Amino acid sequence: MEFIEYGSEIRKRLDAVHNNCGRNPEKMEQECQELEHLARKMQDDKLMGFVAFYRGQNAYLTNQMGDLFRYCLEGMEYQEKAEQWEYIVLSYNLLGITSVNQGNALFAIDYYLSGLNLCEEHNLLTDAYILNMNIGALYMRFGAYEAAHQYLDRSLKLIMQDKNKERYYNDITVLYISLANCEMHRDNISGVNYYLKKVLSECYEYIDNQIKIYVKTFQVQSYEKEEKYEQRDRLIEELTQEFPKIQINMDLYEDFYNFAQYLLTIKKYDDFEIIMHKLEEPIDQSKLIRQQMQFIQLQMDYYDAIGEEEKFNEAAKKNYKLVSRLEEEDAMTMRSIIKMRTDLELNKKQSKKMELENKKLQKQSETDSLTGMANRFYLNRYAEKIFQHCYVNKTMLGMEILDIDYFKQYNDNYGHQAGDNCIKMVAEAIKSLEKYGHIFTARYGGDEFVIIYDGYGKEEMEQFAKELKEKIIQANLKHEYSQTAKIVTVSQGICYDIPDDKQKIWDYLYSADKILYHVKKQSRNDYGIGHCDHML
Template structure:
């Protein structure tokens, strides 16, 4: 996100948003509303885009999924238009997380893959690694273990190279924890144990409490699978002691869901209910329907296992209610995704249209309308670049200035329309000679033209001067008012030299102009080739 390319009002709004985001939701939303009004009134799309994006971000952190998706859907086309790829990547990543938390893996994957595409466009490796991690988690949850491990390895490669990152140990713990879960799901217990030891040794101390709690639940499952009851119970005891409603349980809900499923295979009912009763009100308050359904599913399994028929029926009724709401939410989610795609496609069409128009304007600003040659603006850019290249490569440079002899008399007597036709015919011949020899030509103004060649010897420069004279003669354009011949003729001044540090591009132009002056002094209709030193004699 490069704010320097936007006007001062947008920069001011953005500085305020960046100041309050993450620590004052109310203030952030107020600034976003002001920015949205400004963007609407001034028709500055990116102001609306930023406002919607950060409103969506606040809604995401407040677990308000409806507002998050609504604002993000509106933000994306504006962000796309201004190529704010990093914000688009973050937006899609959050959409993927929210959708995955809603139990819709296919749509979540679609969001993640879009996010990955824009992360690569942005070149921001940190965002890319976060999305790769989330894709890996999703792959692992649906049994595509090899793809999951590939994504985890990509993320690990990035984090290992960036040990100074804030929360480095947390990131490493998260990747490793999901890698351990994948190995457990594959029954590759030796590999899982090896990773657990690495985590305990290298990242345990620097990690957050919630990260340690996550690994403890995974460890408990690991030891349960191995039949190491004592080690398992030790982990369960630690989890029950550390679990708290003040922790960010939602971030590791999947770990707890698997942990509680494991507890159902034991007789440790007290620990099961300690976990369920801790996270149930949290997911309910967060209005995370899929997690609420998963919680009810755990309770249903417990009631069925222990023959609690009345409780089972009550929970089953609640599950059905959640299911009906979930169906509506999934339909709304699919509709949102289609809306995003439609809006982005429209934005893409508009962007391509803008680029096409911009390209036309750019070409128009660099092309002489009459002759379709480069104009003096394009000439300036090209000449400066070719001079620098020739200097660096120690290669020769040829700059030729030429004009039509007695063109004023031609215009005055034949008329401007005929004069324009003459200029077009002459310019076509110049273009032909220049292009055949990999040269560049431009109309400098009026009847004056410039040709530039690179890396040819002085003998070739002479031959090209003579060749152009011959071609003009063969064209035999009538000019009864010329004082040279009864046809159109040219005078050419050509400077050939090898650029040196003390030379400037102007030295070549000045030398070519001197050569042209000499030709005119001896009767025009000719050419002269010389060096910069020759022009100074």
């Protein structure tokens, strides 16, 4: 963005804002206040748009996500008047990334597509690369690797048109690794090695330390894929020495989180602790409730794996307290969406092709790719809706949580493919209950599932639980490593009640989880049922 029409004093302040963004927030804000004072005095929309954009950018880089929405939305009003289309596109991108981090994939795709429409309308093709890259990443999140590859490849072609762009080597490295990740999930090792070779030969000496760490975390998993365990372990050791030295922002947080999750699955507990300790500060600073909950849930998996019951329970309580804060975060996001649509999008055209892609992604965002069941995102939406329905109509609401007995042992000994097949078998048995009507089923995550019963009594819910238990037993899926039976079984916790004004839907989920915990402590391969205790 050119500002040659301004005097040297203003241009000096503009440069100071740009240079201190994300590096020295206090100095940047001091310069922004001076520029804002001048801009208001001059009634200058262009300067106001600049100030708001960099405040939003700084909020993103320093993980202050609440401020990000405010500054981006403020800025767009000025930027549209000043025709600063590039700033609006980049703001759409930041809002999209933040929406993904908040668990709102539908909002994210809406932001990304709005940005792409502006790029097309104002011929900002080089700025479209980042939006295509992030849409590709969103498709990868939902396991749609063919579609992801198309967007990532489109992004690669666009970025290569401008090799002088700031952070060119960092961005093209992320693209190469993302494409390599697609190839890995398509079991194309030669494709993985092709993109890794391009990173190491073309980019590696020019990229930031954080991006180098990102490359190495992917290399570890490529060694795993090729069963090169010695190289894998050496690189893990190298990473755990380097990881504490880098500054982490939210751009690559999810990739590093996934790496920590991978270390846990291969039982590299000491290395896992090092990575998690480094991730704790940025996730706390981000104020992203869903990611904080995700982080705590991974800690709980770790405590469960090493038998730290007291720490597991402490983490579970902390996780439960975060649930109530989700409503405030969701309300803020919704207000932002409504304002943006009202101010900027009412008269914008939407291309037919992008609308179809949006619908496709909406379906994928609500569906678990392995089982075809509703996923956690859709479960959250449905659960709130059915809770209100039962509250208004004074009808019974039942919530069941179940998981597969000794699934970790099954997965570790029979392999991930067999583990996936086991999950799919249990999912099909659970989905068979939907034939009775007013029963909703979802995969909660891992080997955990949720069933919601609308309007059924205790005896009927018990009958459904027995039917499901027997159906899974009749499948007779071998499980030699179970301490309950030599076949796959499940444990079930069910709570029921007529909702009142003292309860929330999460009270039902929490109560069902406690009942499940009691069942597993007593015997497993069984079910428990009880009232929802809103005093929990």
